[in-house]
Amino acid sequence: MMVPVALLLLGALTAAVTPRVLARADWPDREPVVALWVWQCAVATVLLCCALSMALSAAAAWQEVRGHLFAPAPRPVVEAYALGTTGGGWAAAIAVALALGGVWSAAMLVREVARARTRRSHRKAELRVRAPKLPGEESGRGRLVVLEGERPDAWWLPGSTPRLVVTTAALRRLKGRQLDAVLAHEMGHAQARHDWLRHCSAALAIGFPQIRVFEAFRDEMHRLVELAADDTASRRFGRLTTALALVELNEGRGVFGPCPTTDAQVPQRVNRLLTPPDRLTPSHRLRLTAAAALVPVIPVVVALVPGLRALG
Incomplete structure (x- = not known):
């Protein structure tokens, strides 16, 4: 029972x-893509620890599970884990609790995806009403849809037939390459599949609100994916152009001024784009990426230590 507890x-x-270390670090805002990777590796490590602990606890509690889990292992390896000797009741309780947690996580993810699909269906229905197919128009519509609207806006609508939607107010307000920067921002979301990061982080945060790391994971996903998409647009069209496009789109929404009413992250994003970039060196980014990738390996090593010692 020592390995599952460990x-x-x-x-x-x-x-x-993880949340404390990343909150004190000064590089996530400069390197949002690397920060996204670090967060994913950290959360994957937590989930992997739970999964491995559940498997070994179930093996300690029930002979049938032990037989399947350690079927190809030699006898000294099985004996090294001391499964089934003591703590059978605690092992069963831990295994059942972790299994229920896994089922609950899957249920929350399914619910979050279902809700996202419902919202997407409603927006597509609204899109069909506001931009109906004209007589003689081909069934295969383009990926860019222009809507009549007094509010400047642009968004990516994922799905089997994805659409990039922009309002006429946005077309009137955005000057020159600003529209290209906004469209590149939305395409950055689509190409990186940021919607799935949001679904997974929201499912964990809603399913386990008492676990701080999942709440921080959700909040940081919403913030970092916007910064990453801003960088995608700024690399192609410039930081000033992207910042001005953000200002033009959000100026009438009350996000600027001493008392911003909604989406207080927009002024921070604009200030970040207007500040000269201070990126990490390529070698530093590589080291951070490699170090984060090694973190999920640690629970695997911990789980294999008794068996490796028995074989060695």
């Missing part, structure tokens, strides 16, 4: 340390 402690430590 895995749970490792998962708890990762969940407690």
Whole structure:
């Protein structure tokens, strides 16, 4: 029973340390793509710790599970884990609790995806009403849809037939390459599949509101994907052009001024774009990416230590 407990402690430590470390770091806003990767690796580590602990706890509690899990393993390896000797009741309780947590996580993800599909269906229905197919128009419509609207806006509508929607007010307000920057921003979301990051992070945060790392994961996903999309647009059309496009789109929404009413992140994004970039060196980014990729390997190593010792 020592290995499952060690895995749970490792998962708890990762969940407690990750938000604090990343909150104190000064590089995530400069390197949002790397920060997104670090967050995903940290959350994957927590989930992997729980999954491995559940498997070993179930093997300790029930002979049938042990037989399947350690079927190809030699006898010394099985004996090294000391499964089924003590703590059978605790092992069963841990395995059942973690299994229920896994089922609940899957249910929350399914619910979040279903809600997203419902919202997307409503927006597509509204799109068909506001931009109906004209007589003689071909069934295969383009990916760009222009809507009549007094509010400047642009958004990406994912799905089997994805659409990039922009209002006529946005076309009137955006000057020169600003429209291209806005469209590149939305395309950046689509190409990186940021919608799935939002679904997964929201499912974990809603399913386990008492676990701080999942709440922080959701909040940071919403913030970092916008910064990453801003960088995608600024690399093609310039930081000033992208910043001006954000201002033009959001100026009438009350987000600027001493008391912003909605989406207070927009002024921060504009200030970030107007500040000279201070990116990390390529070697530093590579080291951070590699270090984050190694973190999920730690629980696997912890789970294999007794067996490796028995074989060695």
